[in-house]
Amino acid sequence: MQQSKQLRIIGFITLIVAIALVGTIVLKTKGIMLEAETSSSGTLEKTKVTIITSDVVADQSWGSLAYKGQLKIEEQFPVDVTLYSEINTDKLMLQTVNTAIQDGSKLIIGHGREFSDVFTKAALINPDVRFVTIHGTAKHPNQTVYTFDQGEIEYFAGLAAALKTKTNKIGVLNPTESGDEYPEFEAGLAYYKPEASIYTKVVGSRDDGKKAVQLMKELLSEGVDVIYSKGNSYNRDVIDLAKKEDVYVIGYLDDQSYMGKEHVLTSVMNDVSQTYVAIMNDFFSEKGLNSGKVILNASHGVYSLAPFGPIFTEKEIQFMKNEMKKYEQGELTFP
The missing domain is CATH 3.40.50.2300 (Response regulator)
Structure with a gap:
């Protein structure tokens, strides 16, 4: 009788130990999976992109096309985009460019030829940043102009x-x-x-x-x-x-x-917003962005x-x- 009682106690203790062991394994497995997920998502770090327009972002405005471009590239590419509007003086443009660089932007896009001169100055002293304008001019290796002739x-x-x-x-x-x-x-x-x-x-x-x-x-x-x-x-x-x-x-x-x-x-x-898609396609391509002028055609939409x-x-x-x-x-x- 005493032996039978001892066997039940041993069995009960064994069961508790087994449950604890299984629970520990499950918890550790979940932790490993969570860590793997976190590590995996970390590899998809988004590229910081800045878009600058001199216009307001409003219905039928030139600036609204910059916003449409932002929405398109955020949907299609691993990017984190900041859009600045009504940046309409050289002083404001330069300040905005400096802010974008400090925030870690690797690509700065000027929504119009009016950004060419400021970008030319900034490109010279920031060789690791790519500067792109829609229309305009490009003088340095890290500058590109995207334009189209309708x-x-x-x-x-x-x-x-x-x-x-x-x-x-x-x-x-x-x-x-x-x-x-x-x-x-x-x-x-x-x-x-x-x-x-x-x-x-x-x-x-x-x-x-x-x-x-x-x-x-x-x-x-x-x-x-x-x-x-x-x-x-x-x-x-x-x-x-x-x-x-x-x-x-x-x-x-x-x-x-x-x-x-x-x-x-x-x-x-x-559809100027399609220009942004063309820019990002080139940016993420194996070759990367070209220097100088890129002329888009009807095939780019x-x-x-x-x-x-x-x-x-x-x-x-x-x-x-x-x-x-x-x-x-x-x-x-x-x-």
Whole structure:
């Protein structure tokens, strides 16, 4: 009897020891797995990227395209992105660049050519940081410019204008004096309607709707009846006035027909946010970023021509499509 009791006690103690041993093994196994997970996630450390724009981040603004670019690259690449907006003086640009470098940014992107000079100075003294601007210039090995020439679709924006002008007077509202020339638009217009004249006004800003309207009224007083408006947020004001004055507009950046279907002939679309995807694809490639200038094309998805508006007849639309097809096949060239 005594022996049986002792055996039960020994069995009970053995069971407790076994449970404790199994529990210890389970806990240690979980700890090892957790440590492995932590170690694994540590290897996916995100690259710090800074984007700087001189514009506001608002609907239809140039700065909003920087924000869209940020969202795209955060979704597609292992990056931690900081966006600075309204950095519109050399002093602010330099301060922001220094802050970004102190925070560990390995890539700094300027959303526009206006950052070129400041980046050139900063690149010289920060050789381990990559500096990229959208448009502009690059002088040092750690500088790159990404740009694109939507000229091939501007030929056919010129054709659209040629088909709808009655006065043979076409206006262009440019945001800046120095950039965004339009030789292909001019060439397309001259090819299809050599008797037409172009009148240019410079707004001096990408989003000054008041100034754009004032200059548009000057164009209208000269007999202009089609306007290629190369603005961002100021295009809304331009299209509103076009509806009142019953003239036509060629939109810019996105398909702006929703603002005035009967008055927007087409739009020269620029998906600038796709530029950021191209930059990061190169940055994370085996070769890395090139120095100097990289020219993007239609295959990168950065530009296209919006559908032609209901103002055109089916015959006119078919004619324009046939001309575009001829150009793609090399059967059509412009002087």
